[in-house]
Amino acid sequence: MIAVRLTPGAAKEDIGGGWIDERNARWLSARVRAVPEKGRANAALIALLAKGLDWPRSAILLESGDTNRLKRLRIIGGxxxxxxxxxxxxxxxxQT
Structure with a gap:
């Protein structure tokens, strides 16, 4: 399971850095150009993770956070x- 804090509508797509929430949980930071409409940002996040991890897109599933900035993703076969x-x-x- 990967915990990601997503910033949609960013100028540049990138993965890196961390964010700590009020419960002291660590989240991976990611930025995508796609806007948060009709699942576009979620699809862009999955594509970005798949490319960065060299893993099939179909093996990365959004478990929670469909309409939230904080997302949990599952990697199948990991x-x-x-x-x-x-x-x-x-x-x-x-990374900072």
Whole structure:
């Protein structure tokens, strides 16, 4: 499960940095150009994650946060590449 704080309508698409909520939970920050209409921003986020993780789009599912900035996504089949995916996500979160 990946927790992402999405900024739609950004000037540039990017993944990196972290955000900590009021419960002290860490969220990966992501920005997409797509606007938050009719699922466009969610689809752009999935495409961005798929490209960054080198993972099929169809294997990344939005679990919660359809109309919210805070989203939880599930990576299907991630068990076989768990160490690689975890290391990459931690690198993204650590960026400023």
């Amino acid at each position: 068990g076989r590449a768990s160490a690689r995916l975890t290391a990459l996500i931690e690198t993204w979160v650590g």
